[in-house]
Structure formats: structure tokens, C-alpha cells
Amino acid sequence: MKIITKLEEQIQALKLSISNPDKRFQFTHWSKHGQKKFATKDDELNFEGGVKLCQEAGGQIATPASMEENKALTKLIKSDGMAYLGLNDKKKEGTFEDASGNPVKITNWAPGEPSNDQDDEDCSAITSDGTWSDVLCTGSYTIICQFMEY
Ligand SMILES: [Ca+2]
Ligand SMILES: [Ca+2]
DSSP, X not given: OXXXXXXXXXXXXXXXXXXXXXXXXXXXXXXXXXXXXXXXXXXXXXXXXXXXXXXXXXXXXXOXXXXXXXXXXXTTSOTTOEEEEEEEEEEETTEEEOTTSOBOSOOOBOTTOOOXXXXXXXXXXXXXXXXXXXXXXXXXXXXXXXXXXX
């Protein structure tokens, strides 16, 4: 079942990237690890806006699956910047999953995080040192998308 969901996701992403071949050209900064490419055009949006932006470009909002990917992703973040990750615990408090509902493979929380401040932090963001914090989903942070090479 899980494999089928994964395949469906990949087919969907492929369809989108084929139907919108130019959408990837909007991104100005790229960083790569293995088959995964991270891309940004440095615009700041809220979480839902970021999910939509990445989906429309045939990708997903960035969720590092290894520390190496986390490092590749971190290269795209300005020294004083923060970028949304796909990771969120909107469905169940304290249980973080990616934007498609898949379980998280690694975490790299900063000390004291996730803090769920004001009972309201259900999204996550990464800083230029590569550590993560849970943050409000309604904030405004850099959006980084991820794309798989097939
Ligand atoms: Ca939370
Ligand atoms: Ca927090």
C-alpha cells in the first residue's frame, strides 16, 4: 500500500514536471545531493503557499531524508534566513510527518525544540546552521522545494 502511494506520488510529480517543463526554471538557486535537488527563488511565503508553489513546479516542499541532504539544503539558506520544511505535526501534536503524510526519516531539532509554543507551532523551519525549530504555519519564511531525478 505504501509503495503504491509512493508510486502515485512519483507519477503525479512526473506528470506535473512534464506538463510544466518551464516551471523549474523559475528557481534561481540549486543544491544537490544524490538524486535529490533542492531549489529556491528566495521568496518568502507561509507554509501552505510553499506547499502549493512546490507542487505546481512538480516537486515538494523540502524535507531532508538524511543528514547529507540536510547539509545540501542548508547551503541555500542565507546566514540570517530561515526556510520552511515540509515536516509538520498538524495531524497529531508531536508526531511530525512530511507534507505528503510520510513519516520523518531524520530529525535535527535545535536544543529546546520542538517547543510547540502557545500550543500552536505545527510547522517547521531550518536555519543556516542546519538545525530545525517548530514554528507557526502562518509565518513567512523562504521556500525551498525538492525534486527527484528519475
Ligand atoms: Ca505542534
Ligand atoms: Ca518552537
